Amino acid sequence: KQEVTQIPAALSVPEGENLVLNCSFTDSAIYNLQWFRQDPGKGLTSLLLIQSSQREQTSGRLNASLDKSSGRSTLYIAASQPGDSATYLCAVKIGETSYDKVIFGPGTSLSVIP
Amino acid sequence: NAGVTQTPKFRILKIGQSMTLQCTQDMNHNYMYWYRQDPGMGLKLIYYSVGAGITDKGEVPNGYNVSRSTTEDFPLRLELAAPSQTSVYFCASSYLRRGNTGELFFGEGSRLTVL
Numbered sequence: 588k589q590e591v592t593q594i595p596a597a598l599s600v601p602e603g604e605n606l607v608l609n610c611s612f613t614d615s616a617i618y619n620l621q622w623f624r625q626d627p628g629k630g631l632t633s634l635l636l637i638q639s640s641q642r643e644q645t646s647g648r649l650n651a652s653l654d655k656s657s658g659r660s661t662l663y664i665a666a667s668q669p670g671d672s673a674t675y676l677c678a679v680k681i682g683e684t685s686y687d688k689v690i691f692g693p694g695t696s697l698s699v700i701p
Numbered sequence: 702n703a704g705v706t707q708t709p710k711f712r713i714l715k716i717g718q719s720m721t722l723q724c725t726q727d728m729n730h731n732y733m734y735w736y737r738q739d740p741g742m743g744l745k746l747i748y749y750s751v752g753a754g755i756t757d758k759g760e761v762p763n764g765y766n767v768s769r770s771t772t773e774d775f776p777l778r779l780e781l782a783a784p785s786q787t788s789v790y791f792c793a794s795s796y797l798r799r800g801n802t803g804e805l806f807f808g809e810g811s812r813l814t815v816l
Contacts, residue, residue: 621805630705630791630807676744680803689805691744 589614591679591692599698600667608662608695610677615655618680622651622662625674625694634675635662667699703727707792707808714782714815722777722811724792730806732795733775734759735767737788738810744791750775751797782815789813 590613600606610620619638623631635644635651637660643652650663664671674694681688705726714720726733735747746759750769764786766778775794779786792808 619803623807628810628812630809631793631805633804633806636804678744678805689746693741693743 589617589679589681589688589690591677591690593675593677593692593695595695596693597696597698599700601700602667602669604667604699605663605665606667606697608664608675608697610660610662610692612658612660612679612690614681615658616681617655618682620651620653620660621678621680622649622660623676623678625676627673631676664697667697669699669701672697672699705792705794705806705808707790707811709811710809711812712814714779714813716782716784716815718782719778719780720782720813721779722790722792722813724775724777724808725773726775726792726794726806727773728794728796728806729772730794730796731772732797732803733769734793734795734805735765735775735777736791736793737761738791739788747777747790779813784815787813787815 592611621636622634625631637644637653648665653660674696676694678691708723731752734749736744738744745761748767750756753772756767769775790811793805795803795805797803
């Protein structure tokens with residue numbers, strides 16, 4: 588059974604630091620992995636999606652990597668800003684047409700201190 | 702760009718009452734989903750739909766019903782509200798075809814409290 592974990596559960600950093608958020612999954616047979624951001628009281632906003640054949644994706648200050656063999660993905664945030672404060676979730680999709688097989692991690696709550 | 706729209710944003714129900722959470726998307730996505738999010742529990746899939754007229758149960762379907770009469774709309778119905786259904790509900794959609802990424806798009810959520 589696929590399980591997705593995210594460590595740490597919470598992280599607090601000073602503004603300007605580079606940081607890494609971790610996502611681990613137990614079954615390497617994934618279709619894609621998606622990183623989301625969730626602000627308090629809001630929905631999930633898609634940040635990056637990595638297909639199983641890809642190693643990384645970049646968008647602005649964000650870079651997500653994928654290592655299927657080790658069951659890990661990392662989200663790298665460069666030069667963090669207070670506006671980056673949010674909860675970050677990763678989600679693993681199993682199978683191209685397995686509509687119900689999207690497993691979410693519990694999230695990492697990030698606070699960037701001015 | 703409306704994306705995925707959910708209503709209402711907040712609702713308080715009494716035990717035993719019924720209500721419908723509305724969800725509509727304007728991206729012509731074929732797949733739609735309902736999730737609930739509870740503190741420390743992550744997102745759990747309630748029901749999903751692969752297209753108009755087709756729905757199926759997810760991980761936690763008990764106490765809920767859905768319908769999909771059009772591509773755009775996917776309402777979630779709670780028939781006899783129970784305190785265990787106090788949660789934040791999210792509707793999501795995606796476009797799934799062979800070779801497509803299947804990226805998920807979420808609504809802003811509906812916070813439901815059952816007293």
